[in-house]
Amino acid sequence: MARMKFLCDAERCIECNACVTACKNENEVPWGVNRRRVITLDDGEPGEKSVSVACMHCTDAPCAAVCPVDCFYTTTDGLVLHDKDLCIGCGYCFYACPFGAPQFPEESAFSQRGKMDKCTFCAGGPEEDNSNAEYEKYGANRIAEGKLPACAEMCSTKALLAGDGELVADIYLKRVMQRSGRPDTWGWQKAYGAGV
Amino acid sequence: MSRYAPLTLALLAPLVVAGCYEDVTPTQYDPGVYKGKTDPLLEKLESGDLRDQLDQRFEIAATDR
Numbered sequence: 564m565a566r567m568k569f570l571c572d573a574e575r576c577i578e579c580n581a582c583v584t585a586c587k588n589e590n591e592v593p594w595g596v597n598r599r600r601v602i603t604l605d606d607g608e609p610g611e612k613s614v615s616v617a618c619m620h621c622t623d624a625p626c627a628a629v630c631p632v633d634c635f636y637t638t639t640d641g642l643v644l645h646d647k648d649l650c651i652g653c654g655y656c657f658y659a660c661p662f663g664a665p666q667f668p669e670e671s672a673f674s675q676r677g678k679m680d681k682c683t684f685c686a687g688g689p690e691e692d693n694s695n696a697e698y699e700k701y702g703a704n705r706i707a708e709g710k711l712p713a714c715a716e717m718c719s720t721k722a723l724l725a726g727d728g729e730l731v732a733d734i735y736l737k738r739v740m741q742r743s744g745r746p747d748t749w750g751w752q753k754a755y756g757a758g759v
Numbered sequence: 760m761s762r763y764a765p766l767t768l769a770l771l772a773p774l775v776v777a778g779c780y781e782d783v784t785p786t787q788y789d790p791g792v793y794k795g796k797t798d799p800l801l802e803k804l805e806s807g808d809l810r811d812q813l814d815q816r817f818e819i820a821a822t823d824r
Contacts, residue, residue, distance in 0.1 A: 646795030689796035709812035726817035
């Protein structure tokens, strides 16, 4: 069974934020919530790198591990989704997630914290596919329509890839080989040394 | 007519009260067990058709123009 994965090619990302806009537009994300963000390291300096970050749909998701009401479930394709009817908005998942993916919309006049909201890989949630209830709670369900996440499909430089992990890896490998024959992902040299 | 009114009310009252019934049974959580609604997408993802459709879409969307 395939595993759906995101991969952002930092060599190609030009920090245009089209992915962020596409996500907000497609899913009618609540005000103040960013399911996807573009992070830039060494901004303004030569060699700066940008990467688009959202929920990475972890294999062993820490958000699901710490959730006190077990509102998370994982699809056969490895998408980590959650049930907002079970979520109590406690915020544990926010602390557990290394990517800051879980977001909490402000509700009521006193900015009370609402139910957790995060990237669904445009796969909606546990409601009838493409129903109003699903769209209001979780946003669009493009996967049920045979489409991939809007952020990746909108990426003009094809920096952001989303799909079957093996296909994503094949494309990334080809790019790496064309560029230098060596993976240029962040942390590679730190982890494996410059000579590898 | 007024003779039947109390009788009619007596028959309707249980129906009205039954209509207001709300199940208050709380969800008993078991550690690590998801007890939310079932996502219909899970069944669709099992079908090879949707998988092929997604893979074809990926070839179109992620390949350099």
